[in-house]
Amino acid sequence: MPSLRLVPHQDPRSARPSLTFTSISRTLPSASSVIRVGRYSDREGSVNPAPNVPSDAPVGFKSKVVSRKHCEFWCANGRWHIKDVGSSSGTFLNHIRLSQPNLESRPFPVNDGDIVQLGIDFRGGEEMIFRCVKMRVECNRGWQKSLNNFNVTTHKRLRNLSKGLTKKDGDTASTHSSECAICLMSIAPCQSLFVAPCSHVWHYKCIRPILSGSNWPQFLCPNCRAVADLEADV
Ligand SMILES: [Zn+2]
Ligand SMILES: [Zn+2]
Structure with a gap:
């Protein structure tokens, strides 16, 4: 319709x-x-x-x-x-x-x-x-x-991204990569997300206070403590 x-x-x-x-x-x-x-x-x-x-x-x-x-x-x-x-x-x-x-x-x-x-x-x-x-x-x-080929494929790629990370680092925080470590709710297609350079993923709404905090543009990953420069050239 x-x-x-x-x-x-x-x-x-x-x-x-x-x-x-x-x-x-x-x-x-x-x-x-x-x-x-x-x-x-x-x-x-x-x-x-x-x-x-x-x-x-x-x-x-x-x-x-x-x-x-x-x-x-x-x-x-x-x-x-x-x-x-x-x-x-x-x-x-x-x-x-x-x-x-x-x-x-x-x-x-x-x-x-x-x-x-x-x-x-x-x-x-x-x-x-x-x-x-x-x-x-x-x-x-x-x-x-709603669910479609594009957003489901993107979501699977994201999950695979953090799976690889778990094997390599063995860090426990990312073993539940299908969840947002801040609100503990699941990460699903059609949500606004933020992916850090360390490949940790959260709901954008959940991570926003940290992103725009006093350390901007430095970002300290709450999962693995990696620091990223959010203004770095791509
Ligand atoms: Zn969340
Ligand atoms: Zn991280």
Whole structure:
């Protein structure tokens, strides 16, 4: 089934940051489903289903420059489309406004990586609720989030990497190479990982405090005590 992910986008050229929000994923329950996008309402609440759970729940943004009914996404013949449904402050696809105020636009095809903007910053206030929404659209990338040939092969290579290390060094910390030595949870495909030059592997989120600690760019491996220069030329 077609899937869509809306990721917050910060334009480096714009003077003020756009609305911050958590990435939103939708996998359509049926080919004819429509994802409605508008201002957040307490009545509808916000639903953030797991990326692989089919849902066409409406998407709500907590911004006053987003209209109650702003735009819609749907998929036809494998291609995602967007239209403005009569918003007052406009829907922009790669900086081009789709329709005049309060008028519905024609459908426009959306490609993976396109930037969609909802509304324009309200100049009267600095608060987040007056910011426009800018988002990068990811189309049909669900295959990357589940097991596939590429990420399974990469994961196996990583495990083999640390297996070789165990034989050579016989160090006990790396005998459980399928686990992160920091959180003790398993290391699996589709996770963000960090691999040190000594071939020890952790979840990026777990090792980050050590990476960016006071010793930066020197990194002391918590498993084998090897020191690496993270800024060394490759
Ligand atoms: Zn971990
Ligand atoms: Zn190490």
